[in-house]
Amino acid sequence: MAEYETILTERTGGVLKITLNRPDRLNAASxxxxxxxxxxxxxxxxxxxxxxxxxxxxxxSGADLAARGESSAITGTGGSHRALQNHYNPLITxxxxxxxxxxxxxxxxxxxxxxxxxxxxxxxxxxxxAYFLQAFxxxxxxxxxxxxxxxxxxxxxxxxxxxxxxxxxIGADQAEEWGLIYRAVDDAALMDEAAGLAARLADGPxxxxxxxxxxxxxxxxxxxxxxxxxxxxxxxxxxASADAMEGAMAFLEKRKPRFQGR
Numbered sequence: 001m002a003e004y005e006t007i008l009t010e011r012t013g014g015v016l017k018i019t020l021n022r023p024d025r026l027n028a029a030s031x032x033x034x035x036x037x038x039x040x041x042x043x044x045x046x047x048x049x050x051x052x053x054x055x056x057x058x059x060x061s062g063a064d065l066a067a068r069g070e071s072s073a074i075t076g077t078g079g080s081h082r083a084l085q086n087h088y089n090p091l092i093t094x095x096x097x098x099x100x101x102x103x104x105x106x107x108x109x110x111x112x113x114x115x116x117x118x119x120x121x122x123x124x125x126x127x128x129x130a131y132f133l134q135a136f137x138x139x140x141x142x143x144x145x146x147x148x149x150x151x152x153x154x155x156x157x158x159x160x161x162x163x164x165x166x167x168x169x170i171g172a173d174q175a176e177e178w179g180l181i182y183r184a185v186d187d188a189a190l191m192d193e194a195a196g197l198a199a200r201l202a203d204g205p206x207x208x209x210x211x212x213x214x215x216x217x218x219x220x221x222x223x224x225x226x227x228x229x230x231x232x233x234x235x236x237x238x239x240a241s242a243d244a245m246e247g248a249m250a251f252l253e254k255r256k257p258r259f260q261g262r
Contacts, residue, residue: 002043006033008055009040014202014261015195016040016047023056028064029113034087041094048202048261050098051194052121053105059130060114063088063145084144088113092146095120096217099210101201105194106130106172107187116145119154119180122213123201125194126172127187132180137167153220154180205243206261 002009008019018040020027029037041050054060063083095102095117104121111133118124118132126132134143134151143151143164151160155178163170172184185193201209211234218230238244243259250257 002039004036004040006030007036007040011045011047012195013199014046014048015051015198016044016049017051017053017195017198020052020054020060022064023054023058025064026058026061026109027054027056027114028061029088029091029117030064031083031087033064034091038087038091038094041091041098044098044100047100048204048206049100049198050102051105051198052095052102052117053191053194054107056108058108058114059104059106059110060112060117061109062112062114062135088116088145092116092120096146097213099213100206101198101204101209101213103194103198103201105190106132106181107190109133111135112143113145113147116147116150119150120146123183123197124181125183125185125190125197126175126181127190128172128184129187130172130184131169132163132175133167133169134163135167137165151180154178203259205238205241205247205257205259207241207243208238211238 006020006022008021010017018037020029020033022028022030022033044050101123102121103123103125104118106118106124106126108130110118110130112135115132115134134147136143148160148164151163159178162168170178170180172181175181176184183193215227215230215234219227242262246259247257
């Protein structure tokens, strides 16, 4: 497994755990961190799920262009157009299009692009002291890193507008109530809950998960006929898999299936 400067990676069974590791900066996402994070997601090996969290007291406080001396260096902002297009947006895209399920365990602040990183996961768990923040308005900027798309689709226009234009912190319990995240849990239980979910997903039918993820993205922006087509093509691929055969046999034999992810 590759060595990185700004993130930690660890394999436990089929789970690849990625920890943002700049705790002295509340894991502010430097360009280097964004690039290393993206590289780690490409280098999955035989991992069958991914667990993302932050070291120390915060998940990710936003972008940190100061780490590379960028002229528009303000922690928590999206920074320059070039940095977004070349570093941050590819990271968010890779999280969302990761071929295996992604669980994010949000501890503390998830602000700016850190909010986007958290919400890009398939399952977002947050400790009850965690919060989600779009503070761009406070310094005359606009949300980026896909936040506008993620928020509008997750919680609707009114709540997305509230988060972006008023710059309010949204706590974990409220985020769960809104449907912004999967679940709010006690801080002490966060990593156990997240690790357990990631392990459960790693034992599942990975090919089916990958197709489901792609179809959900199609459904968010596509038409019903496009979704019908994506589902039919996905069902054909999944139906020919070893996991589908195993699932059918397990059903007939009244036992738990042993999926291999192929």
